[in-house]
Amino acid sequence: MDSQRCRRVVLVSCPFQGHINPMLQLGxxxxxxxxxxxxxxxxxxxxxxxxHPEFDFQPIPEGLSKQEIACGxxxxxxxxxxxxxxxxxxxxxxxMMLQQESHDEITCIIYDDLMYFSEEVANRLNIPSIVxxxxxxxxxxxxxxxLQLKDEGYIPFPDAMSQDQVPDFRTLRFKDxxxxxxxxxxxxxxxxxxxxxxxxxxxxxxNTMDCLEESLLAEQQLKQFPIPIFTIGxxxxxxxxxxxxxxxxxxxxxxxxxxxxxxSVLYISLGSMASTDEKELAEMAWGLxxxxxxxxxxIRPGSTLGSEWIESLPEGFMETVRExxxxxxxxxxxxxxxHPSVGGFWTHCGWNSTLETISEGVxxxxxxxFADQMVNARFVSHVWRIGLQLENxxxxxxxxxxxxxxxxxxxxxxxxxxxxxxxxxxxxxxxKGGSSYNSLSKLVExxxxx
Ligand code: UDP
Numbered sequence: 001m002d003s004q005r006c007r008r009v010v011l012v013s014c015p016f017q018g019h020i021n022p023m024l025q026l027g028x029x030x031x032x033x034x035x036x037x038x039x040x041x042x043x044x045x046x047x048x049x050x051x052h053p054e055f056d057f058q059p060i061p062e063g064l065s066k067q068e069i070a071c072g073x074x075x076x077x078x079x080x081x082x083x084x085x086x087x088x089x090x091x092x093x094x095x096m097m098l099q100q101e102s103h104d105e106i107t108c109i110i111y112d113d114l115m116y117f118s119e120e121v122a123n124r125l126n127i128p129s130i131v132x133x134x135x136x137x138x139x140x141x142x143x144x145x146x147l148q149l150k151d152e153g154y155i156p157f158p159d160a161m162s163q164d165q166v167p168d169f170r171t172l173r174f175k176d177x178x179x180x181x182x183x184x185x186x187x188x189x190x191x192x193x194x195x196x197x198x199x200x201x202x203x204x205x206x207n208t209m210d211c212l213e214e215s216l217l218a219e220q221q222l223k224q225f226p227i228p229i230f231t232i233g234x235x236x237x238x239x240x241x242x243x244x245x246x247x248x249x250x251x252x253x254x255x256x257x258x259x260x261x262x263x264s265v266l267y268i269s270l271g272s273m274a275s276t277d278e279k280e281l282a283e284m285a286w287g288l289x290x291x292x293x294x295x296x297x298x299i300r301p302g303s304t305l306g307s308e309w310i311e312s313l314p315e316g317f318m319e320t321v322r323e324x325x326x327x328x329x330x331x332x333x334x335x336x337x338x339h340p341s342v343g344g345f346w347t348h349c350g351w352n353s354t355l356e357t358i359s360e361g362v363x364x365x366x367x368x369x370f371a372d373q374m375v376n377a378r379f380v381s382h383v384w385r386i387g388l389q390l391e392n393x394x395x396x397x398x399x400x401x402x403x404x405x406x407x408x409x410x411x412x413x414x415x416x417x418x419x420x421x422x423x424x425x426x427x428x429x430x431x432k433g434g435s436s437y438n439s440l441s442k443l444v445e446x447x448x449x450x
Contacts, residue, residue, distance in 0.1 A: 287399025
């Protein structure tokens, strides 16, 4: 590493909470290793520069209208981002290159795998690029499996096959495959092919750990053209102070948690995008109330269809649960999961939430909603066996049973023990000498030699 040169790295983030978090964590990690960081981001869901004075932020217009965003068709939104950001990104990079001093050259572009237009621009301008994968190796393999099954004519599959194992990926059933229901199949497969193919990029940074996915990584290396892969997860543990919430965190829930017994509270959050309808909300509410367990529930404004916030909670619910329940709009999730009172997490199994939960040794109730969440839920419940999955329509008796299985029964205690064991393995990965720690050192060397 040339200490005279300030190596600038341009990070291209994708405008969703579950993608902004790992990208800004990566920025924080690389900044601590001496790189100068520029974050290129869209105007949509712009991160807050004031929270990261160490970064240079460069917004680019993505040109999405309010209607396009409101339609909620994620596939079309991501395809549009890739179409519309390419030229503004290229212009911005050229501007930066014209202004750059010799000691501040852009040495590398790191982009979120959903923002694949970045690779094309980097290649055109002769700048090395690296892709950041913010979901699991299993989820990439499941995407490759979908593309193959489609070529072989297995997709779309009939309902009768939904419980069958996927031939090349037996951990998953057909119903666990992240086949998207948004938009047209043609657009979905187009997006999938782009995201799986890293084209001219020279390496992959993966927010995962060898102790979780080593054998899957070996399989991935066999299936795709092998290039260096740096598994440096869980990245939030390398950047504990990095905070990038788009919504305001309500820390009052920590005071509420302080008053609860150890391991007694069920934390519930379905992440930044998933939503429920009023009926599901009512079933969840009564299931929680009838379980008699204390709970901390994140209900995002607008996350119940047709409701601003919690006005569609069923009548009598608040009076029934009283102080046993705490409801917030957005929580400081990593602090919540690390709190000794939290004994379980009802999660949608987004990859960040899954990593954050595993890192704290908390067992889970999995209720995946879409995309890679189904794959993560399968691994949590059937491979690592640190959670149980709620599979059928949400129904209060089933919810009550699931909560008690996790929080009260012997079965939940065993899951908690396995979760604690896994937490120790994860700690060994990111502590000095561990696989993620070493991988990060190799990444820094690799980037310095670009
Ligand atoms: N999160 C948070 N507070 C909340 C709910 C979620 O800080 O009340 C964070 C969570 O810690 C995670 C991210 O939002 O880092 C959600 O990402 P994930 O991949 O789990 O799910 P997504 O939102 O992408 O579906």
